[in-house]
Amino acid sequence: MKDTIWSALVDARRRAVLDLLRERDRTVGELVDRLGTTQPTVSKHLRVLREAGLVHVRVDAQRRVYGLEPGPIAELDIWLAPYRRLWNARLDALDRHLDARVAEDEETHEATGRDE
Numbered sequence: 001m002k003d004t005i006w007s008a009l010v011d012a013r014r015r016a017v018l019d020l021l022r023e024r025d026r027t028v029g030e031l032v033d034r035l036g037t038t039q040p041t042v043s044k045h046l047r048v049l050r051e052a053g054l055v056h057v058r059v060d061a062q063r064r065v066y067g068l069e070p071g072p073i074a075e076l077d078i079w080l081a082p083y084r085r086l087w088n089a090r091l092d093a094l095d096r097h098l099d100a101r102v103a104e105d106e107e108t109h110e111a112t113g114r115d116e
Contacts, residue, residue, distance in 0.1 A: 005072050008052035013037070014045045018068060021055060025067035 008014055013035065020026060020034055031042045046066055049055040053072045057064050 002052065002072075004052040005054065005076065008048050008054055011045070011048075013041075014049055017042070017045050017049060018054065021066060021068040025058075025065050027063050027065055029063075031066070 009018075016035060017031060020031060026034075028039060028042055028046065031046075032039050035042060046055060046057075050057060050066075054069055055066050056069050057066050059065075
């Protein structure tokens with residue numbers, strides 16, 4: 001996995017571009033309209049995303065249409081999988097702990113006959 005992918009993803013506006021391209025391929029003009037920014041700004045972000053391999057471009061008549069490149073995203077997902085499993089295991093343990101605490105509190109309230 002290239003470091004340029006991480007560098008590209010640091011910027012929230014580039015992530016917003018990727019979110020829009022996840023829905024469907026778009027022209028620069030469509031991205032400008034949806035993002036509410038200027039064409040040079042969108043083009044700059046698209047260049048960074050293209051250099052990172054996250055988007056591809058095709059020429060359609062006189063328009064350039066950008067789309068999401070799934071390969072690098074899949075690489076990120078594979079790299080993140082062990083961390084996702086780690087956090088899922090920790091969250092499951094926290095869930096069990098909280099369930100046990102609730103059960104203990106309910107037993108205490110029933111035994112004392114008090115609501116606190």
